Amino acid sequence: MNKLITRRSAIVAGLAAAGGLILARSPRQLPPTYGNLLRLGDDLTYAAHRVLLPGQSLVKEYSYTDITSFPAIGTTNPAASENAFTADEYKTLQTDAFSDWQLSVEGSVAKPRTFSIAELKQLPSRTQITRHTCEEGWSAIGQWTGVPLSIVLDAVGILPSARFVAYSSIDDWIDSIDLFDALHPQTILAYGMNGRDLPIPHGAPLRLRVETQLGAKSIKYLNRLVVLDEFDDGGLRGSIRNGWAWDMGI
Ligand SMILES: Nc1nc2c(c(=O)[nH]1)N[C@H]1C(S)=C(S)[C@@H](COP(=O)(O)O)O[C@H]1N2
Ligand SMILES: [Mo]
Numbered sequence: 029m030n031k032l033i034t035r036r037s038a039i040v041a042g043l044a045a046a047g048g049l050i051l052a053r054s055p056r057q058l059p060p061t062y063g064n065l066l067r068l069g070d071d072l073t074y075a076a077h078r079v080l081l082p083g084q085s086l087v088k089e090y091s092y093t094d095i096t097s098f099p100a101i102g103t104t105n106p107a108a109s110e111n112a113f114t115a116d117e118y119k120t121l122q123t124d125a126f127s128d129w130q131l132s133v134e135g136s137v138a139k140p141r142t143f144s145i146a147e148l149k150q151l152p153s154r155t156q157i158t159r160h161t162c163e164e165g166w167s168a169i170g171q172w173t174g175v176p177l178s179i180v181l182d183a184v185g186i187l188p189s190a191r192f193v194a195y196s197s198i199d200d201w202i203d204s205i206d207l208f209d210a211l212h213p214q215t216i217l218a219y220g221m222n223g224r225d226l227p228i229p230h231g232a233p234l235r236l237r238v239e240t241q242l243g244a245k246s247i248k249y250l251n252r253l254v255v256l257d258e259f260d261d262g263g264l265r266g267s268i269r270n271g272w273a274w275d276m277g278i
Contacts, residue, residue: 070273073275084211087158087278088158089156089157095222098169105118106199106249107119117198118249121233126145127146130143130251131144131250132252132253133180133181133184135254137190137255138185140184141184148219149219151180152176153173153175154175154176154213157170157172158239160246161242162242162243162244172220172221172237173219174216174237176216177193177217178210178212181210184255186255187257190207190256192256193254194255195253197231197251201247204256204262215237215238216236231249235248240277242278261274
């Protein structure tokens with residue numbers, strides 16, 4: 029019992045310290061609560077994760093034989109989008125194995141630029157077999173191949189003022205992560221799944237894999253990264269649209 033109390037108070041003290049530390053740096057570093065109960069838990073879980081998880085510890089990686097079937101959910105083909113502009117754009121890009129697809133990297137970087145899939149494939153790659161956990165309650169194990177986001181950020185030179193990376197997709201999903209997650213070695217821009225090019229239902233030609241967060245943060249059909257100095261989750265266009273927290277750390 030005593031042990032429990034001690035451990036608990038240690039954690040509470042740790043939380044307070046982390047919260048204080050983050051707040052002392054800048055209140056804008058904490059996710060917003062949108063003035064209601066919805067995101068009240070965010071600040072605490074966020075601070076807790078950042079203080080309780082050591083540095084850049086890796087999430088569990090699995091072996092080939094652990095790979096499971098993998099449902100595709102949410103948008104599974106932007107070419108079938110109700111938004112005619114999105115549908116046309118995706119159909120055009122789909123020709124020639126997405127050779128005209130561009131990932132734009134901009135914001136607080138020294139050299140903003142775009143990358144084609146071929147250019148991304150020339151950068152060092154990482155392959156990882158991980159468990160995807162959806163906020164809806166299912167999980168699946170798959171193998172992902174791509175370029176670590178840290179390598180792409182290095183290539184454009186993030187400025188010292190940078191603190192977050194916002195990202196968006198052709199089907200207009202928008203979200204952001206902090207640099208802790210962005211520079212995590214398992215955060216990759218994946219163009220491959222289970223040894224093949226990323227299939228359309230899973231986000232072709234490029235998706236983000238943020239293994240330290242629930243599946244909703246791993247957006248598919250990724251086409252834009254914006255390095256930010258200040259917190260921005262996309263406001264009402266971001267994950268709050270679905271009633272989700274900004275921080276979905278696991
Ligand atoms: N662009 C885009 N990204 C997305 C979604 C989506 O609908 N559109 N759904 C999200 C959710 S909630 C989950 S669980 C995963 C699903 O990925 P999958 O279809 O490869 O299983 O993608 C995430 N990324
Ligand atoms: Mo999800």
